Amino acid sequence: MSTVLTQARLRTMLPAVSLCAVLVPILFLQPATLSYFGSNLLLNLAVPLVLATLAQLAIITVNDLDLSIGPFVSLVACIGATILDQHPLLGMLALAGCVAGYAAIGALIEIRRIPSIVVTLGLSFVWSGLAIVLLPSPGGNSPGWLGSAMSFQTPLVAAPIVWSAVIAVVAHFLLMRSSAGVRSRAVGGNPRAVSRFGWSLVGRRALMYGVAGVFGVLSGLALLGLTTSADANIALRYTLLSIAAVILGGGEFVGGRVSVVGAVLGAITLTLAASFLAFLNISSDWQVGMQGAILIVVLSLRVLLQRNGERQ
Secondary structure: OOHHHHHHHHHHHHHHHHHHHHHHHHHOOOOOHHHHHHHHHOOOHHHHHHHHHHHHHHHHHHOOOOOOOOHHHHHHHHHHHHHHHHHHHHHHHHHHHHHHHHHHHHHHHHHHHHHHHHHHHHHHHHHHHHHHHHOOOOOOOOOOOHHHHOOOOOOOOOHHHHHEEEEHHHHOOOHOHHHHHHHHHHHHHOOOOHOOOOOOOOHHHHHHHHHHHHHHHHHHHHHHHOOOOOOOOOOOOOOHHHHHHHHHHHOOOOOOOOOOOHHHHHHHHHHHHHHHHHOOOOOOOHHHHHHHHHHHHHHHHHHHHHHHHOOO
């Protein structure tokens, strides 16, 4: 029994272990990365990916998969750089409409029993088309308040680390500890029990999709605040990266088994790997390859630990 518990703890610790496995070689090759400036440089784009990862986690919690989060984040950035910058009230209404649209899609998936992959794949083209209509070529401007918020420097510890920690704590409470979060996660774990308790499956799935929409909007705004301009393709890679980060953090596609803290660590790990390779002037193709290699190694270790646990 103790061996099984030890292996379960090891599986829980895998996200932190993978982060250390990436961090140690970086510190060996460039010790200055431990500094305040170095941390800011390497983790500059961590916050938008962390938020996009939590959006994906909300969808995976109900056993669905979102193939449109990257284009959605790009659309939000385009809305922020055009409508929100020029007409703040109209821009906020547009962003609220995006969140409401996400919630409606969740309800539609539950009512019509349509595979989420099919729906979100179609949505990815819708979001991309709207982004191109708003911003046919890269440009626009970040609202001043947004740029100021994302350029804010915290004392002692680099801002991306502080923001990521705060986001992880808030999201953990909302999704893992609050009664609404626990009930909604039950949709992925045991939907029949949810129905027997009288809770609406449609409402719960719509709620989780709405939560994903909120995180997606925050991700797009954070990315816009960091880059100060937008592009219809600015966040397309976030779709696969967010899925990888959730899985790297211990999430599973079935049963509603996810870890908010693990997903945040997974997003930071992928950001670190890509940023350091970019710092070394290594091709972006190798950056993607490194992120994939990290995911494969961690998943292999998780499967190995799970099989050893089953043999006990």
